[in-house]
Amino acid sequence: MHVCFLYGSVLKFESNRDDPTFDSDVMMLDLEDSVHISAKEKARNTLKQLKLDSLVAQNKAFGVRINNINTLDGIRDLNVVCQGIQTDTLPIQYLQIPKVSSHYDVLRCRSYLNELSRPIKLFPIVETPEGIADVEKIAKASDLLLFGQADLTATMYQPNAAYLAQARGRFCVACAEARIVPVDTWLFEEITDMVKYELGCIESKKEGFLAKAVIHPNQVPIAKQVFALPQEILTKYQEVINCYEQAEIGFQFQNGAIIAPPFVEKAKLMLGVYQAINPPSTGKAIPVINDALDEHNQ
Numbered sequence: 001m002h003v004c005f006l007y008g009s010v011l012k013f014e015s016n017r018d019d020p021t022f023d024s025d026v027m028m029l030d031l032e033d034s035v036h037i038s039a040k041e042k043a044r045n046t047l048k049q050l051k052l053d054s055l056v057a058q059n060k061a062f063g064v065r066i067n068n069i070n071t072l073d074g075i076r077d078l079n080v081v082c083q084g085i086q087t088d089t090l091p092i093q094y095l096q097i098p099k100v101s102s103h104y105d106v107l108r109c110r111s112y113l114n115e116l117s118r119p120i121k122l123f124p125i126v127e128t129p130e131g132i133a134d135v136e137k138i139a140k141a142s143d144l145l146l147f148g149q150a151d152l153t154a155t156m157y158q159p160n161a162a163y164l165a166q167a168r169g170r171f172c173v174a175c176a177e178a179r180i181v182p183v184d185t186w187l188f189e190e191i192t193d194m195v196k197y198e199l200g201c202i203e204s205k206k207e208g209f210l211a212k213a214v215i216h217p218n219q220v221p222i223a224k225q226v227f228a229l230p231q232e233i234l235t236k237y238q239e240v241i242n243c244y245e246q247a248e249i250g251f252q253f254q255n256g257a258i259i260a261p262p263f264v265e266k267a268k269l270m271l272g273v274y275q276a277i278n279p280p281s282t283g284k285a286i287p288v289i290n291d292a293l294d295e296h297n298q
Contacts, residue, residue: 001273002026002061003211003227004220005094005183009034010043010064015051019060022217025224026061031077032068032098040073044080047090056091063094063123069109070099078112085116096123096146101130103137110141123183127151132167139178146183146213147171172208179273184209191216201226210273229270237267 006024010031014020021027029050035043052062066077074097084090097109106124113120126135127148139145147168153159175182184207187200197219201212205226212223241264 001181001210001229003229004223005063005211005213006217006220007034007065007213007215010047010050011035011039013046013050015055020055021060021062022220023224024214024220026063026094028063028065028094028096028213029092030065031073032065037073040067040076044076047080048084050090052091061094062092063096063121064090064092065096065098068099069097069105078109082112082116085118085120088117092120094121094123096125098125098148099128099131099151100124100126100138101128102134103141106138106141125151126171129155132170135171136174136177139174139180142178142180144181144183144211145171145175147185147209149184149186150188168207176208176269179269181210181273182208183211183213185213188213188215188219191218194218194222198222198226234271237271240264240267241271 002025004025005028006022006026007028007030010029012034013027013029029047031040031043031047047064052060056062064077064081066081067074069075069078081090081092081095085092095109095113097105100106106122109124110122113122121143122141123144123146124138124142125146125148126132126138127146128151131138132152135145149164149168152167153164156163172182184204186204187197190197190200201223204212209227210229211227212219214220214223
């Protein structure tokens with residue numbers, strides 16, 4: 001499963017580097033915040049000219065963040081991206097739309113993507129109070145979802161800790177109900193104090209976030225380490241399910257662990273979201289924790 005999304009301006013992307021993705025899971029080529037308003041057309045032209053095929057052949061993954069689709073720049077961005085996908089000159093897996101205030105924004109963008117020759121994962125950002133108010137429907141219309149804390153905080157006179165905590169919790173629950181991956185941005189600006197950053201990642205994971213958006217190579221290894229779901233954890237999730245299905249009673253102890261419906265449902269939830277983003281090539285269930293039920297959330 002992709003757990004680390006590295007963002008960088010398309011204008012600064014150096015495809016000739018040994019690894020221009022800096023070992024991130026996905027390199028998100030940005031047309032939005034990291035591109036000045038006077039350079040939007042230049043950024044679109046740069047995106048058109050990028051040659052990513054050799055990097056994709058090395059198992060590098062890419063996405064594009066466009067501007068708000070309710071703006072002229074957003075429409076122009078979307079047109080360039082769709083043309084690139086349709087002509088097989090832009091081999092991206094993800095399309096990100098920012099400032100989503102309603103699930104109708106997502107459905108409108110989805111209708112365009114459905115006309116393309118290959119599937120693209122739609123990756124909206126919820127970063128406004130309006131978006132939080134509609135987050136359940138937005139999640140159900142998305143393939144994964146980003147929580148934009150900086151922009152959400154910018155709508156307030158002062159950061160309101162109680163509101164932000166409620167919004168983050170509601171966001172994670174909405175993603176879980178929709179069986180999609182919730183991605184966090186908290187502390188994205190921390191690029192020097194890596195101890196602080198790691199502690200922030202751990203806290204995000206405890207809240208229910210399953211992946212991280214980063215802006216600096218220093219953040220990549222920490223995000224990948226904290227949010228990775230080890231194979232042995234996935235194996236134990238499958239073991240929990242198998243054990244329960246083979247049992248003759250609904251509540252039992254097995255090898256020192258409790259096997260009961262709530263833990264089985266949690267195992268199915270984690271396996272389901274993992275396999276939805278990273279489907280197994282064999283068509284068989286991917287093995288994954290028992291204590292994992294607690295370990296992954298600690």
